[in-house]
Amino acid sequence: MSSAAQEFLRRAVEKSADLTHRQIIRRGVDQYSSANDRGRGRFSDWEAARQRCHEIKWEALNNLDRYLLEFEQRVKERGGHVFWAADSAEACRYITELAVSRGVHKMVKSKSMVAEEIHLSPALEKAGVQAIETDLGEYIVQLRDEPPYHIVTPAMHLTRKDIAALFKEKLGDVDTDDPVELVAVARRALRRDFFSAEMGISGANFLVADAGMIAVTTNEGNGRLCTSVPRIHVALAGIEKVIPRLQDLALFWPVLATAGTGQPITCYNTLIGGPRKPNEVDGPEEFHVVLLDNGRSELLADVEQRDVLHCIRCGACLNVCPVFRTVGGHTYGTTYPGPIGSVLTPHLRGLDEFQHLSYASSLCGACTDACPVKIDLHHHLLENRRNAVNHSTRPWSERIGFKLWQWTMQSAARFRFMGGLARMALRVTHRLGLDGTAFDPMGPWSKNHAAPRVPEKSFRALWGKDHAAN
Amino acid sequence: MPQTENPSREKILARIRTALREPAPRHEAAGARAIFAPVTGLLDRFQKECAINLTEYVAVPNLRASGPAIKEILAALPPGEIFVQDSPDLRDLASEWQDGRTIQWSSEGGPRESSQATISLCEALVAQTGSVLVSAACGGRGASVVAPVHIVVATLPQLLPDIDAALARVQERGIVAQNSFLCLITGSSRTADIEKILVMGAHGPRRLIVVLAMS
Numbered sequence A: 001m002s003s004a005a006q007e008f009l010r011r012a013v014e015k016s017a018d019l020t021h022r023q024i025i026r027r028g029v030d031q032y033s034s035a036n037d038r039g040r041g042r043f044s045d046w047e048a049a050r051q052r053c054h055e056i057k058w059e060a061l062n063n064l065d066r067y068l069l070e071f072e073q074r075v076k077e078r079g080g081h082v083f084w085a086a087d088s089a090e091a092c093r094y095i096t097e098l099a100v101s102r103g104v105h106k107m108v109k110s111k112s113m114v115a116e117e118i119h120l121s122p123a124l125e126k127a128g129v130q131a132i133e134t135d136l137g138e139y140i141v142q143l144r145d146e147p148p149y150h151i152v153t154p155a156m157h158l159t160r161k162d163i164a165a166l167f168k169e170k171l172g173d174v175d176t177d178d179p180v181e182l183v184a185v186a187r188r189a190l191r192r193d194f195f196s197a198e199m200g201i202s203g204a205n206f207l208v209a210d211a212g213m214i215a216v217t218t219n220e221g222n223g224r225l226c227t228s229v230p231r232i233h234v235a236l237a238g239i240e241k242v243i244p245r246l247q248d249l250a251l252f253w254p255v256l257a258t259a260g261t262g263q264p265i266t267c268y269n270t271l272i273g274g275p276r277k278p279n280e281v282d283g284p285e286e287f288h289v290v291l292l293d294n295g296r297s298e299l300l301a302d303v304e305q306r307d308v309l310h311c312i313r314c315g316a317c318l319n320v321c322p323v324f325r326t327v328g329g330h331t332y333g334t335t336y337p338g339p340i341g342s343v344l345t346p347h348l349r350g351l352d353e354f355q356h357l358s359y360a361s362s363l364c365g366a367c368t369d370a371c372p373v374k375i376d377l378h379h380h381l382l383e384n385r386r387n388a389v390n391h392s393t394r395p396w397s398e399r400i401g402f403k404l405w406q407w408t409m410q411s412a413a414r415f416r417f418m419g420g421l422a423r424m425a426l427r428v429t430h431r432l433g434l435d436g437t438a439f440d441p442m443g444p445w446s447k448n449h450a451a452p453r454v455p456e457k458s459f460r461a462l463w464g465k466d467h468a469a470n
Numbered sequence B: 001m002p003q004t005e006n007p008s009r010e011k012i013l014a015r016i017r018t019a020l021r022e023p024a025p026r027h028e029a030a031g032a033r034a035i036f037a038p039v040t041g042l043l044d045r046f047q048k049e050c051a052i053n054l055t056e057y058v059a060v061p062n063l064r065a066s067g068p069a070i071k072e073i074l075a076a077l078p079p080g081e082i083f084v085q086d087s088p089d090l091r092d093l094a095s096e097w098q099d100g101r102t103i104q105w106s107s108e109g110g111p112r113e114s115s116q117a118t119i120s121l122c123e124a125l126v127a128q129t130g131s132v133l134v135s136a137a138c139g140g141r142g143a144s145v146v147a148p149v150h151i152v153v154a155t156l157p158q159l160l161p162d163i164d165a166a167l168a169r170v171q172e173r174g175i176v177a178q179n180s181f182l183c184l185i186t187g188s189s190r191t192a193d194i195e196k197i198l199v200m201g202a203h204g205p206r207r208l209i210v211v212l213a214m215s
Helices: A001-016 A017-042 A046-061 A066-078 A088-101 A113-116 A119-127 A135-141 A160-171 A180-195 A224-227 A246-262 A296-301 A304-312 A314-320 A322-327 A338-351 A349-358 A366-370 A377-391 A396-409 A412-431 A459-470 B009-019 B042-053 B063-073 B088-097 B163-172
Strands: A081-085 A108-110 A131-132 A200-204 A205-208 A215-220 A233-240 A266-270 A286-292 B055-060 B083-086 B103-105 B117-120 B124-126 B131-135 B148-156 B182-187 B208-212
Touching: A001 A017, A001 A322, A001 A349, A017 A246, A017 A314, A046 A066, A046 A246, A046 A304, A066 A081, A066 A286, A081 A088, A081 B009, A088 A113, A088 A119, A088 A233, A088 A286, A088 A396, A088 B083, A108 A119, A108 A180, A108 A224, A113 A119, A113 A233, A113 B163, A119 A131, A131 A135, A131 A246, A135 A160, A135 A180, A160 A180, A180 A224, A200 A224, A205 A246, A215 A224, A215 A233, A215 A246, A215 B182, A224 A233, A224 A266, A233 A266, A246 A266, A246 B163, A296 A304, A296 A338, A296 B009, A296 B124, A304 A338, A314 A322, A314 A366, A338 A349, A338 A366, A338 A377, A349 A377, A366 A377, A377 B124, A396 A412, B009 B182, B042 B055, B042 B208, B063 B088, B063 B117, B063 B148, B063 B208, B088 B148, B103 B182, B124 B163, B163 B182
Parallel strands: A081 A286, A108 A131, A108 A200, A200 A233, A233 A286, B055 B208, B083 B103, B083 B117, B117 B148, B148 B208
Antiparallel strands: A205 A215, A215 A266, A266 B182, B124 B131, B131 B182
16 A cells, blocks of 8 residues: 555544544535535526536647647737746746746745645745745645645635634734634735735636636635736646637636635636736736646546546535545645545556545545536546556455455356355354454454344345245 | 747647547537526616625716715725726816825826725626626726725626626727736625635725716
8 A cells, every 4th residue: 555545544534533623624515515506506507507618628628739829829929928847846946946036035826726736835935935825725724834625715624713823823913713803814914925025926727828818716816916916927827727718718707606615706807918018007027827737748648537637626526525525635645635636646646656546435426416517527536446457556465356256256156155155254253353353354344333243144045945935 | 038948848739739639528519508597687687796796886877976976985984095097087086086085096006005995997897797897907907906995987888798798898899908907806805714704805805886877
């Protein structure tokens, strides 16, 4: 078992037994589901919306080179720079060198999952640039020195009391756990940072090819300040974020909001293309877009799972997933948690190390139903299981086990014989009081459950007797 | 400024092209199924949506009458300067509400942290979601986010049925090409990052007020 898998299991056991944690998460996702239900009710045909989103993303991904080049061309015409980064190291190097060469001391960042993926903030800090998260949830987890818990609500696992204690410790002037006051404290602290930072970094929800603009969605407005006040703006996005037309946003904006939080539409849907124009009042002097590959082009080559790149990072699949709801976001130990993370991570970070995530699912399919761009998530988990068996190392005990199972199932006599053997083994184990130990064939299950009594007669024996009596 | 060096550009493009040799399967097409019900009764819908997203809505008979309406809004705000988009219409109106306040016109630079409110025009209003579409021309990027109150002065012909129509209008009129920034604003800044409890005025304005002139 990989070390990531062991760590996953350890945390899963711990978190699923933490009832306070489960209560916090349940309240969060319950609120989400009622808002999401209301939100979907605003569409006359939600299924048609999902279908149309799928089609637009299909068109974009299956002509990715063409739309990326169109986007690049238009951004350059607007006076912006476009940098293509093959991997995390190249992306971090470009942004760090840019910051150092322009004398940047402080960088303010709005939420970007890609920045988490490439570990941008530590890279900048190493180069002597202070990196400050400005999304409230991200700011909170940064103060706690933790990764985000959830794609959309990074501090979902914390209560107001936790946050009040954290602010008191780190910021000093806090003597309340009223959310309004806590937000005001963060606002005051971050305003100083917005106006003293030389560089702002944002993600991009969409790269709009025909307009040469990035689209950034934010409720708090931190994404607006990051891209308006500092003199350099760097937008960081995966190559899969491109969409063909500005007009497509008339659908994607409401769909993203509904799937993400249940809102009809997010407060600020911003379009940015290029630095401030000569006749404009304000805005950065430099605008850079970093397009990140980092394994995406390999996933693109996987025809079966190409649609994983359709993901708009709304977090809907996390909220509906019974596994996520039980073990929480940090247990995954990945940038992208929940079903989408379980599908995507083996592609980005290796099937050997992360194949266990394919089993972090009940295969109930709630994720697939919730996905606004119709990614076939739970089937992709199954495909990853198959790929793991075919292309990666599985334990010898599992391989022998399946061979034995195959041999058993191919003949009625063998099935009867093995069934008898198994009942006998279980009976002996239970009589010796070894249930739940390494000697128990049902060990992993009976470790946490009372083992059922093994019936005297097998199903076949009972069936035979009844039929003989008739 | 030097051209951005791009050592991996060709490599990434080549990988994409190789990957795309085989097409991906696609789901059945949605065809012409309507995704949203058509928006009718624009003004009613706009008002209703504003109420939902907590945008304050003030109707005035004409542009001239928006002066006193703005004056009333500003009277309740703490003393301090007001940032205003430098446009002939808003210059005309300023005498109606100024009342001794300092005005910073957008032509003099971006809004300061100390601004108490911003007054700007917009490119369009959207009935479907109760939204305001602004561009860099509406006082710049900071105009709609720096001050705690944002007052938008709009006229009825700017009210469009849906986002689709609003995006079509700004593209047709060259506004997309002429501006480095556009924003579809729906309500004022908010967060629910603490226990999913809604708090207004996270980083941007606490209040968004639309003053709509009927003619």
